[in-house]
Amino acid sequence: SFTPRVFSGAQPSGNMHLGNYLGAFKNWGKLQDDYECLYCVVDLHAITVWQDPARLAAQTREAAAAYIAAGVDPERAILFNQSRVAGHAELSWMFNCVARIGWLNRMTQFKDKAGKNREKVSVGLYVYPTLMAADILLYKGTHVPVGEDQKQHLELTQDIAQKFNHDFGREVFPIVEPIITGEATRVMSLRDGTKKMSKSEPSDMTRINLTDDADTIAQKFRKARTDAEPLPETADGLDDRAEARNLVNIYAALADLPVAEVLGQFAGKGFKDFKDALVDVAVAHLSPVTGEMARLMGDPATLDAILDRGAEKAAALAEPVLDEVKETIGL
Ligand code: ADP
Numbered sequence: 048s049f050t051p052r053v054f055s056g057a058q059p060s061g062n063m064h065l066g067n068y069l070g071a072f073k074n075w076g077k078l079q080d081d082y083e084c085l086y087c088v089v090d091l092h093a094i095t096v097w098q099d100p101a102r103l104a105a106q107t108r109e110a111a112a113a114y115i116a117a118g119v120d121p122e123r124a125i126l127f128n129q130s131r132v133a134g135h136a137e138l139s140w141m142f143n144c145v146a147r148i149g150w151l152n153r154m155t156q157f158k159d160k161a162g163k164n165r166e167k168v169s170v171g172l173y174v175y176p177t178l179m180a181a182d183i184l185l186y187k188g189t190h191v192p193v194g195e196d197q198k199q200h201l202e203l204t205q206d207i208a209q210k211f212n213h214d215f216g217r218e219v220f221p222i223v224e225p226i227i228t229g230e231a232t233r234v235m236s237l238r239d240g241t242k243k244m245s246k247s248e249p250s251d252m253t254r255i256n257l258t259d260d261a262d263t264i265a266q267k268f269r270k271a272r273t274d275a276e277p278l279p280e281t282a283d284g285l286d287d288r289a290e291a292r293n294l295v296n297i298y299a300a301l302a303d304l305p306v307a308e309v310l311g312q313f314a315g316k317g318f319k320d321f322k323d324a325l326v327d328v329a330v331a332h333l334s335p336v337t338g339e340m341a342r343l344m345g346d347p348a349t350l351d352a353i354l355d356r357g358a359e360k361a362a363a364l365a366e367p368v369l370d371e372v373k374e375t376i377g378l
């Protein structure tokens with residue numbers, strides 16, 4: 048049996064946003080009560096697409112600051128950046144030799160991210176899910192809180208663990224379980240309710256960044272696409288209204304209320320009124336987070352010291368696992 052252990056992470060590709068916060072960071076703090084937790088800034092994942100070398104270190108600090116501002120406690124959880132523990136890259140190579148090309152070919156996120164450019168994107172972007180499996184299994188992680196968007200990658204992690212254990216006839220790795228928490232775990236773009244809010248959206252106006260001030264948040268929500276219908280009585284009245292549904296989900300998640308309760312409060316009202324209320328809830332909830340992030344980012348030496356200490360602790364956990372894996376493979 049395996050020690051319950053949580054692993055999660057986000058890419059330091061700049062523009063930490065409301066989707067990252069509601070789908071990930073906000074939930075991470077709570078897990079510290081029940082699990083040993085590792086929260087990683089996955090900089091090796093970030094470089095699967097171009098990152099400006101002059102900005103990457105600052106983006107790594109921004110991500111770490113976002114984790115802490117959202118409730119991650121570096122005294123209780125291990126907070127570090129991926130490239131500081133060499134085992135991630137090492138284990139991912141071994142997993143490249145376990146995973147099958149057909150498995151990777153089925154990954155929808157690669158298809159989304161590569162688009163028509165399939166032949167021109169990096170090999171790293173293609174094998175991204177095997178690195179993610181290594182991130183988790185390097186620590187024998189048992190539970191992974193992820194947004195809906197990462198579910199398929201987590202299934203690949205399970206497949207890799209299963210095949211490794213089976214091929215070598217040893218229970219080396221646990222089969223990880225997803226923890227999918229809360230309403231609105233999938234936050235969509237403010238322009239198109241069928242696309243997820245993402246760091247890589249071309250316009251800043253369709254994404255609430257965790258560094259946005261109150262005026263910017265208000266402006267973005269007021270410009271968010273909706274429709275002319277009032278809010279419905281029940282959630283099925285949001286079917287085929289992706290943008291409307293998204294704003295209701297965001298409200299519910301920020302106010303920590305079930306969607307039914309939000310609709311009970313706003314049914315029959317138009318989106319102009321609803322957006323005013325949404326702005327109030329969003330600003331009230333996010334301004335302490337934004338403020339704490341700004342304070343932390345103003346003190347890079349302290350953030351670097353936290354990341355240094357986290358990397359030491361993570362490396363100490365990884366070392367015996369990597370030894371066991373190599374011994375199992377015969378390396
Ligand atoms: P991005 O997709 O913006 O590049 P990451 O891949 O770094 O973000 O994801 C970091 C975490 O944030 C993951 O747990 C992911 O599931 C979550 N996440 C990212 N975008 C969203 C979203 N729009 N809604 C909910 N969760 C999200």
Ligand code: NA
Nearest residue numbers: 156196197245
């Ligand atoms: Na993602």
